[in-house]
Amino acid sequence: MKNIYSFEGLNLQLTYLLIFLSFAAIGCNSKETALPPGDKDNGGLILPGGFEALVVVDSIGGGSIIAQKVSQLSKSAIYTPPPPEIKGAPKSTQLSRPNNQPAGNYVGARHLAVNDNGDIYVKLRTPTTDGFGNAALRDVNGDGKADTVKIWGKYENRNRGTAMKIHNGYLYYSSELAVYRSKLKPGQLVPDGEMETVVIDEPPYHEHQAKALSFDGKGHMFVSWGIGTNSCQTENRRPGSPGLDPCPDMVDHGGIWMFDENKLNQKQSDGIRYATGMRSIVGMAWDDDTESLYAVHHGRDDFRLLWPEFYSPWKSTMLPADELFKVDKGFDGGFPYYYYDQMLEKKILSPEYGGDGIKEGDGAKLPKPLVGFPGHFAPNDILFYKGDQFPARYKEGAFIAMHGSTNRIPYPQVGYVVLFVPMKKGVVTGPWEVFADGFAGVDTIAIANDAKYRPMGLAEGPDGSLYVGDTQLGKIWRVMYKGDKSAFGATQLAAMEKRKNTISYLKTPDEMEDNLDRKGKPVxxxxxxxxxxxxxxxxxxxxxxxxxxxxxxxxxxxxxxxxxxxxxxxxxxxxxxxxxxxxxxxxxxxxxxxxxxxxxxxxxxxxxxxxxxxxxxxxxxxxxxxxxxxxx
CATH class of the missing domain: 1.10.760.10 (Cytochrome c-like domain)
Incomplete structure (x- = not known):
């Protein structure tokens, strides 16, 4: 036997140790990078070459998964006002859900978050009948499919509750009127500690009241504050009604506020107004590489209805742009006084303030968006990819979930895809690309409900997989890359580029040929x-x-x-x-x-x-x- 304390023995022992550690590292690394097989049809998704997808859960509260409610964590500190009394209002007894889902189903996923162990947390679009607003999913056997789904979190909530973020060991989620957080415990799927209220808004509820969240890693939390109006008219959505100048609702709405992430029960007045001039922000993300906040903005509606003398049905379909902003402190997006025309590449004076679809006013003084998407695509989430699983070109750029339009009639509805915006150091380097398609399930979407699924939330998993949630039924996909990263390029993207220019819910519609009303004149x-x-x-x-x-x-x-x-x-x-x-x-x-x-x-x-x-x-x-x- 060799003396392990001798130089020769020590050298031999070190050699054995290094070999053992090498094999252990290979084994651990294999376990970390091993990806489950994608579904044969990629879960219905169409992706660039080399990518695969699987369905994590077919529908939250439906399919083969049994949803398990857990006990109420704590009561919300928010006052919930009763609905307004309307004389003669009918009594509602039947519970209805999109796509004819049975009463009692927990339908729709808003934003998502994925923990370091792969657990998935979902903000439900529609609270359960007894008030639970979140879901937690776990894959027990490693096949990529959710084996356990638990419905949890009882708090003040309606169908615009939006955010779900993991930050510094806490799970943050929002309703229309509040931002909450719960402490995560290692290995435990559902938080069981006290539900803390971080930010409190004031009633009443209104449209565009989603509260998207983001964190800068320096102790600050950003919260979006939508404005409950289409264009700040004297009479909301009335044809010809002028805009209020200044718009009084912009005093405490239509922007982004910055808060201390560690303080509880903060009111809006405890925060700092970080940015203004944005009507509806459902998706925000802080990018560590550029140390900047980015937001996607929904433009206003109803040009044709409100101002038919200036806007044809086609122009009302295409305008205004939905926008991607880089949001620095003090940023002003221009709403409601201006909107962005992506075809003219200009900020245009809104008709409520003297515009005619052509006048710029002082629009040139406002910052342009990084990207002006075609009108009504409805961007609802944004994610900067930081993983190593995908090809390198996705490391600098933003994935954006396009929820899809509702008001492009008489032209086909658009959106219903996940896009990618290529960027380098915060500068857009090329046109947006279609990354994930197939959610709609049909070629022509005449009305929003024709689309089977509508992408809403995005999240990155610990292994670099991209998770996409659907707002209709709560379906969740996991997108993985299995190809040669060094060879990824134009060839793998060609089919997606063709779809962008030919599919009716992606391409610019022809003013005559794509008008769905042309075949018959209604009574x-x-x-x-x-x-x-x-x-x-x-x-x-x-x-x-x-x-x-x-x-x-x-x-x-x-x-x-x-x-x-x-x-x-x-x-x-x-x-x-x-x-x-x-x-x-x-x-x-x-x-x-x-x-x-x-x-x-x-x-x-x-x-x-x-x-x-x-x-x-x-x-x-x-x-x-x-x-x-x-x-x-």
Missing amino acids: HAALTYNIYCRACHQTDGSGDGNRYPPLAGSEWVNSDKTVLINIVLNGMTGPIQVKGQPYNDTMPAHASFLTDKEISGILTYVRSNFGNKAGPVTEAEVAAARKSLSKK
């Missing part, structure tokens, strides 16, 4: 409905399952016609329920621009179509309601 009532109603409620009256309620089978449509008439005349603001689903967007008053005959025609059309079988609404009934309105 007068249907035509009026199409002009004033279908952008929100859709051609088939189904709504969009999120912002705009359905008319098909609605208790509001099929009950007291006087209530329905008054809603059209007066408009409606505030939370309501339709078929058991909560909604909280603004319904504009139509009394000033629709005649009694037009309203009676629209309501008769609605009450006798979309599966509704209620009686007609006469011109005299509308006139009587209008007369009663004028006396108030």
